[in-house]
Amino acid sequence: MIELTGLSRRYVLGGETIRALDAIDETIRSGEHLAVMGPSGSGKSTLLNVIGCLDRPTSGSYRLDGREVAGLADHDLARLRRREIGYVFQAFHLIPRMTALENVELGMLFDGVARNERRERAVAALERVGMGARAHHRPGELSGGERQRAAIARAVVMRPRILLADEPTGNLDQASGRAVLELLDALHEQGLTVIVVTHDPGVARRAQRVLVLRDGRIVRRMPAVELRSLDEALAGAVP
Amino acid sequence: MKSLDVFALAWHALIAHRRRSALSLVGVSIGVAAVTLMTAIGQGARDFVAAQFQTIGADVIAIVPGRVETSGAIPGVGSAPNDLTLEDARALVRGVPGVVRGTPLVLGNEALEWRARRRDVLVLGTTAEMLELRGMRVSTGSFLPAGDWERGSAVIVLGAALPAELFPGEEPLGRNIRLGDRRLRVIGTLAPRGTHLGVDLDQAVMIPVATAQSMFDTRSLFRIMLEVSSASAVPAAQRTARDLLTTRHGEEDFTLLTQDAVLQSLDRILNVLSLALVAIAAISLVVAGVGIANVMLVAVSERTREIGLCKALGATERDVLSQFLAEALLLCVTGGIAGLGLGSLATRVLAWRFPAWEAHAPQWAVVGALLLSVVVGLISGAWPARRAMRTEPVTALAGRRA
Numbered sequence: 001m002i003e004l005t006g007l008s009r010r011y012v013l014g015g016e017t018i019r020a021l022d023a024i025d026e027t028i029r030s031g032e033h034l035a036v037m038g039p040s041g042s043g044k045s046t047l048l049n050v051i052g053c054l055d056r057p058t059s060g061s062y063r064l065d066g067r068e069v070a071g072l073a074d075h076d077l078a079r080l081r082r083r084e085i086g087y088v089f090q091a092f093h094l095i096p097r098m099t100a101l102e103n104v105e106l107g108m109l110f111d112g113v114a115r116n117e118r119r120e121r122a123v124a125a126l127e128r129v130g131m132g133a134r135a136h137h138r139p140g141e142l143s144g145g146e147r148q149r150a151a152i153a154r155a156v157v158m159r160p161r162i163l164l165a166d167e168p169t170g171n172l173d174q175a176s177g178r179a180v181l182e183l184l185d186a187l188h189e190q191g192l193t194v195i196v197v198t199h200d201p202g203v204a205r206r207a208q209r210v211l212v213l214r215d216g217r218i219v220r221r222m223p224a225v226e227l228r229s230l231d232e233a234l235a236g237a238v239p
Numbered sequence: 240m241k242s243l244d245v246f247a248l249a250w251h252a253l254i255a256h257r258r259r260s261a262l263s264l265v266g267v268s269i270g271v272a273a274v275t276l277m278t279a280i281g282q283g284a285r286d287f288v289a290a291q292f293q294t295i296g297a298d299v300i301a302i303v304p305g306r307v308e309t310s311g312a313i314p315g316v317g318s319a320p321n322d323l324t325l326e327d328a329r330a331l332v333r334g335v336p337g338v339v340r341g342t343p344l345v346l347g348n349e350a351l352e353w354r355a356r357r358r359d360v361l362v363l364g365t366t367a368e369m370l371e372l373r374g375m376r377v378s379t380g381s382f383l384p385a386g387d388w389e390r391g392s393a394v395i396v397l398g399a400a401l402p403a404e405l406f407p408g409e410e411p412l413g414r415n416i417r418l419g420d421r422r423l424r425v426i427g428t429l430a431p432r433g434t435h436l437g438v439d440l441d442q443a444v445m446i447p448v449a450t451a452q453s454m455f456d457t458r459s460l461f462r463i464m465l466e467v468s469s470a471s472a473v474p475a476a477q478r479t480a481r482d483l484l485t486t487r488h489g490e491e492d493f494t495l496l497t498q499d500a501v502l503q504s505l506d507r508i509l510n511v512l513s514l515a516l517v518a519i520a521a522i523s524l525v526v527a528g529v530g531i532a533n534v535m536l537v538a539v540s541e542r543t544r545e546i547g548l549c550k551a552l553g554a555t556e557r558d559v560l561s562q563f564l565a566e567a568l569l570l571c572v573t574g575g576i577a578g579l580g581l582g583s584l585a586t587r588v589l590a591w592r593f594p595a596w597e598a599h600a601p602q603w604a605v606v607g608a609l610l611l612s613v614v615v616g617l618i619s620g621a622w623p624a625r626r627a628m629r630t631e632p633v634t635a636l637a638g639r640r641a
Binding site: 049052074079080082089093097098106110111115154158 | 552
């Protein structure tokens with residue numbers, strides 16, 4: 001369970017303070033499938049980064065399964081990122097000089113998993129996303145959809161409980177995007193908490209619940225089935 | 240993260256940028272090679288000079304006229320030094336306990352002639368004791384006759400190179416040969432000895448000291464050499480000899496030389512020289528380090544996204560730090576080992592080209608050069624690695640240069 005209380009993230013940019021997140025209060029249940037929407041600059045990516053321990057809140061509280069995360073040291077944050085949280089990025093972020101298999105192994109490397117076990121688990125993870133045959137290809141030799149599937153394999157190989165995806169289909173064509181979304185759905189069904197940041201209502205509708213952000217605040221919470229378009233959601237928002 | 244994995248990953252990254260890695264590697268290896276080569280040259284020079292002086296013998300005292308040490312007197316003022324004479328030499332041999340043998344030495348240059356052949360040679364006027372004292376060996380015939388030093392018989396002993404040069408295909412023994420305006424009978428030839436203190440003994444001739452004195456019209460000696468029973472008896476003999484000669488001359492107008500003293504002062508000079516050589520070589524290693532630091536900085540900013548990703552995947556700051564340190568270290572150690580190979584190759588070429596030099600890098604230099612390259616790696620990697628460590632994952636993933 002993710003509990004955010006009065007969570008704020010401010011940047012100082014050119015002498016001006018930007019409130020990327022402004023006193024967010026929200027609870028996300030374990031096993032929930034959540035979509036976060038909003039116009040660009042609304043703070044939805046920042047929210048995902050703070051939840052993923054990639055960014056630290058300026059103030060407020062972030063409790064993960066009852067444990068306060070905001071003040072943790074680098075070592076403990078790294079362990080959370082390693083074991084509890086998986087990421088999928090819009091730009092895939094695979095290391096180009098490594099094969100898909102080696103990319104998937106990377107997280108286990110940081111966790112000190114032995115070489116043989118690493119290989120086994122990476123192969124299994126790639127097979128689960130239908131990439132078993134492409135394991136020894138470098139990212140440059142893979143299509144966008146294949147790269148994102150390899151990235152998903154990397155995100156889940158440490159068996160995290162939370163999967164965070166930032167515009168996972170943003171760089172993909174329709175068919176590859178659908179395959180990636182089906183993978184995320186399947187992972188949710190296996191019990192993962194899945195949080196997807198998107199501006200695409202078609203993606204958001206696959207979730208259970210939608211948060212709509214504007215100017216660093218949550219302006220609307222709604223069941224995903226009620227979502228028709230982002231503009232409509234924003235229009236109906238209570239500021 | 241396991242340290243083996245750290246190095247495997249670092250190696251992976253270096254291979255991926257092999258051209259850049261190779262260039263840094265070349266820098267380090269040249270630096271290390273320079274250090275080993277320079278130490279080898281320095282060591283070779285020391286060995287060479289030391290070997291030259293060692294032949295004085297640890298148990299030999301040499302007495303030369305004049306005071307060598309700095310004194311308070313204004314140069315030119317005060318009495319001129321007395322000559323060293325044959326009587327001085329005899330008195331020293333008789334009067335200093337522990338002296339086994341001694342010999343006077345007169346030095347000069349003269350033309351040696353046999354039929355149409357003529358050659359300028361170094362003339363050593365000395366006595367029979369010289370043979371034993373300097374460890375020389377006779378090849379044919381005999382050395383200078385033992386007995387009265389004052390008796391200037393007309394005999395000559397030739398250095399090893401001279402028979403072949405002056406008497407090609409002939410037997411020199413028994414021939415009357417012209418040295419300056421004298422006719423001398425060849426009574427012996429010496430075994431090869433080689434260059435010694437800049438004097439090529441193979442090209443020199445030996446004649447009785449009295450003959451030399453009358454030939455060069457001098458009573459003074461170039462030096463007196465005393466052989467003491469053992470090296471440990473040298474200091475005591477040195478004191479007695481100094482007192483004895485001071486009494487005879489009325490003042491200390493001579494200098495006593497021992498191998499120890501000469502070697503010590505030489506050693507000081509050569510040490511400074513070797514250090515200077517090594518320091519110059521070490522500068523090239525530092526330059527190589529700067530090159531590596533530069534390459535690593537480029538690598539860090541180039542791989543900002545990768546660093547962000549690694550952090551997102553759960554790498555700790557320490558993991559990132561050790562990752563880049565390991566890369567710098569691998570570069571330097573590989574470069575260092577290549578440099579040792581290069582250095583020993585260069586040393587071998589040197590030894591082959593100048594056999595007398597006997598240049599070889601001492602063990603401490605080899606280990607030291609390798610250690611130095613490790614230190615250079617750590618220092619030049621530290622700053623870029625710290626920058627990498629401090630990179631915030633969010634900024635890094637956004638691809639912004641922190």
